[in-house]
Amino acid sequence: GQSLEQPSEVTAVEGAIVQINCTYQTSGFYGLSWYQQHDGGAPTFLSYNALDGLEETGRFSSFLSRSDSYGYLLLQELQMKDSASYFCAVYNFNKFYFGSGTKLNVKP
Amino acid sequence: GAGVSQTPSNKVTEKGKYVELRCDPISGHTALYWYRQSLGQGPEFLIYFQGTGAADDSGLPNDRFFAVRPEGSVSTLKIQRTERGDSAVYLCASSLTGPRNTGELFFGEGSRLTVL
Numbered sequence: 001g002q003s004l005e006q007p008s009e010v011t012a013v014e015g016a017i018v019q020i021n022c023t024y025q026t027s028g029f030y031g032l033s034w035y036q037q038h039d040g041g042a043p044t045f046l047s048y049n050a051l052d053g054l055e056e057t058g059r060f061s062s063f064l065s066r067s068d069s070y071g072y073l074l075l076q077e078l079q080m081k082d083s084a085s086y087f088c089a090v091y092n093f094n095k096f097y098f099g100s101g102t103k104l105n106v107k108p
Numbered sequence: 109g110a111g112v113s114q115t116p117s118n119k120v121t122e123k124g125k126y127v128e129l130r131c132d133p134i135s136g137h138t139a140l141y142w143y144r145q146s147l148g149q150g151p152e153f154l155i156y157f158q159g160t161g162a163a164d165d166s167g168l169p170n171d172r173f174f175a176v177r178p179e180g181s182v183s184t185l186k187i188q189r190t191e192r193g194d195s196a197v198y199l200c201a202s203s204l205t206g207p208r209n210t211g212e213l214f215f216g217e218g219s220r221l222t223v224l
Contacts (some may be wrong), residue, residue: 042199042218043111043151048211065219075200087150091211092162095141098150 004099009107020073020102022088032068032071033089078106112216114200120222129185129219131200139203140183144196190223
């Protein structure tokens with residue numbers, strides 16, 4: 001089976017840095033993606049790691065350690081518009097398995 | 109259109125009724141997914157199409173659920189004899205070939221199904 005664990009909620013202030021962790025157990029693994037979803041909206045793609053290491057895309061970075069079955073999403077220079085839910089998702093055997101999501105609250 | 113389009117955006121039905129949800133993927137995308145999302149949860153995989161065929165339908169919860177993609181573009185998710193537990197947002201996503209290399213799916217806004 002598949003399981004992904006991430007914190008249910010994180011709060012941070014505007015301008016700060018926040019890290020959202022994701023640990024997973026899966027039979028078969030091709031990569032780990034991160035998605036952002038605002039309330040009532042569609043999930044939107046942020047980042048993907050197929051290999052170990054850090055991927056940087058603007059204010060967002062994502063890290064993967066395949067040996068530790070662990071990844072994280074790092075958000076820098078937080079803005080109010082970053083308040084949303086963030087999902088890690090494991091890709092294997094043709095499909096993504098999503099975690100339950102981390103609700104990020106950004107306060108002024 | 110530029111993005112994935114889903115209709116209806118909202119559907120309210122009575123227990124036992126039949127429902128169809130439609131997905132129009134991004135033009136040229138061969139991979140199409142259906143997911144279901146309940147409040148406070150992550151998307152749950154239902155079915156994956158590559159072209160016209162269902163490459164993986166292991167997520168369909170039971171035989172009341174069925175999906176088609178007859179011409180390799182638009183897909184319809186069909187739910188028979190709806191139950192209150194079917195209430196959720198049904199998300200459709202597409203990818204150019206398959207997301208293995210890029211990890212990216214393009215999601216629609218979803219169809220919110222409420223079964224009374």
